[in-house]
Amino acid sequence: MTTSATTVDASTHASERSVAAVWFDGKSSRRHPARLWRVGDELLLRAAGDATVEGTTDELPLAHAALAEVRVGSRIGDAPYPITFPGGGVALCADHAATDRLLGLGVAHDTVSRLERASMLVAVALAGLVAALWFAYQHLIPAATDFAAQRIPRETERHLGDVALKAMDRYGFKPSLLAESQQEKIRADFDRLAAAAGMRGQATLLFRKQSMNAFALPGGTVVLTDELVRALGDDHDALLAVLAHELGHQAHRDTLRHLISGSLTAVLVGAVTGDVSGVAAISTAVPSIASTLRFSRAIEAEADSYAFDLLRQTGHSPAAFARAMERMRAVQLCRLLRAKDRAAANRAPGPMYDPDEDPNPLTESSSTPERPPARCLSDPADYLRDRDAEVAKLDLEGGMLSYVSTHPATEERIARAKAAR
């Protein structure tokens, strides 16, 4: 397209040597319909009425510049090409293909735009995007989490645990009612386990009264509730297995990792969903929550494995962990069944976690007349006897919702503990 204007009849080849344009000079907001002409390596802009590059009148062109001096902007969607002239004026050319030909723009021009327009490349980028997200989620975030967690001082972690404990004591954790001698006995076992795990003097066991639970706070504190101690009753090894699991959380610094992983996931989700605004932004919480729950299930499984090793190492059987899980599941099933029975008798389901050994007069006085009052904590098996069909139904319905659970499926954990023997 370097034909000289003087040798070719301009009007017959106008479309080959020029494109329609709109000119904004940058000095005022006036819109000038125009035509962009190319003469050799020179660009000339003439008012739209001029049919040839020489112009029909004696008027000067609106602008002119050497081809190398103009800046051709990136092409986006079907918006016109902005071509910036040295003086600051801009010519907008809506016909992309003709402009490409006129200016002789090669493939090297505007890489990103070419990427966007090539369907194959977009498909590859889309696949790459899914793969990159998967990789980040599966490998990058866990690796970065471990890296960061190992570099945060224990002191900071302990401080975090203290704050959490204070909050819990304020939110309804009550002092333990267990006998001092029983507490001492459990604590001695805990210390022995901690020493075997290489955490002598770094792990502390606390007792509280709340729902049936045991959990690890950042910085070495493990909290055990009266209800869990009572649920496991005489099975001392089962209690040890639970404590070994919590020591696993301590060894892996899981609270800290959870925190860091949550932050990184939030950043990733934010990067991808930055576009969403208004009401639809609510939907961006879904991937964050799903990922947090998945991470939570993963660290529980790791703590289980740690507990199996520690139990074997200290001369106990991992089967004790299976017994602990089975017992806790029995307690939960008993409570679900009790709630169901109460609903059938047209009563409020009652709190799911109230310790039945310490009856609450408001809920327990109205126990169902058809069945004996359930003692789910001390003897769940009694209440579940001969009701296998109903129990199986409860179990099945729980299994379908494993993606919204913080812990792996109980059956899976029991099976792993039995296999770890």
Added chain:
Amino acid sequence: MSEGSDAVIPAGPPDAESDAAAAPDGDSSAAPATAVTAAPPDVAASSRETRYPFSFTGRAADYFRIWVVNTFLLIVTLGLYSPWAKVRKRQFFLRHTWAADANFDFHANPWPILRGRLIAGLLFAAYWFWGNVNPKHAAWLGLALAAATPWLAVSSLRFNLGNTSYRNLRFRFSGGLRDSLGVFWPFVLFAGLTLLFPFEVDAEGWGREQWKGLVPSLVLMLFYPWFVGAYRLMLLRRSGYGAANLGTTARVRQIYAVYARAGLLFLALALPAAVANGLLVVLLKPRLSDPAAFTQWTTQILFLLNLLPWAAVAICAYAYTQSRLANVTLCASHLEVPPPASAAAGQMIRLHSTLRMRTLLKLYVLNLLAIVGSVGFAMPWAAVRSARVRAESMALLSDAPLDTVLAQDGLAGAAAADAASEFFSLDVAL
């Protein structure tokens, strides 16, 4: 920094704000001969005002490609591509926004954006992490961020408006720290009050300390409409296009009136919502509490169903507020074009907005359903739809043949761009 980012973009995509600031002249002589857009200027019956409607011509398929490439590059560069992605996204939305046969454009240099985002990212990470480690420190950090927000907001506005053009003339924002402090002080007050009256839940009951803990939130609620109004008015009073200045006759009390009416609407819809709620409970309770169907999730499902009518009421109130805020502020705003040397009087170009609650309601609900239903892949479609709805609700009105707006101080594009991207013009609006 949740209040920080909200503050920088109070309502919807920032492009809407730039659109609000847009004000071209018309083509008094050239327009009839060269009109190419589908919507030619029409003359309002009541006066001799000509109406120039905004339109948005971007296609979801095109934006989907941009979005995929942007997001892919963003991920593989670990987020460092984000300024380039932002510029490209803005260019897509602004270049496809048209009024009176001309489109907008965005010219930002990505490097200062990268610098601003790295700084903002570090601050945010510090706030997030320390907020979890020690809430006490987080309150102080929140105060520091709240104190920095006014400055961040004006520099973002200066950067983003200064890099936005229409007909090759730049917009500008000349607001300073003083204007910004006048807008953001409720947040500084809120952060300070949170330090004085920390919210503490006590299992023992609801005592004097707990009532005091509500003080910061109540104060914020009281001043929130004030903040929303003051921010928009600052934007409309301190912005300009070329040598012309934007102005508005809207008042903060009108914003309070919008929120008050939204509150009344909420109350009016509360009755049907309560009835719907009751019906749901009556219809579903026997089915769900049937012993054969009872599961551990029954209570959760009932809880969510109970929430549904109230979520509908909340979305209605939100759509009402957003549509009326746009209409109240934009319809009272205008662009004052200074008179040319030869004439005594300049001209006035009015902004006009006719956003309807039901339009926004439909937009919100469809976008939400599409995004959730497509696992996020409908996001570009939702963004394009939002831009179209916003553009099509706006117009420019002028009662005289439109004269040319001149560049400010004869500054051409490039020089104006340099002025806008000086060091302190950080862009942190994500």
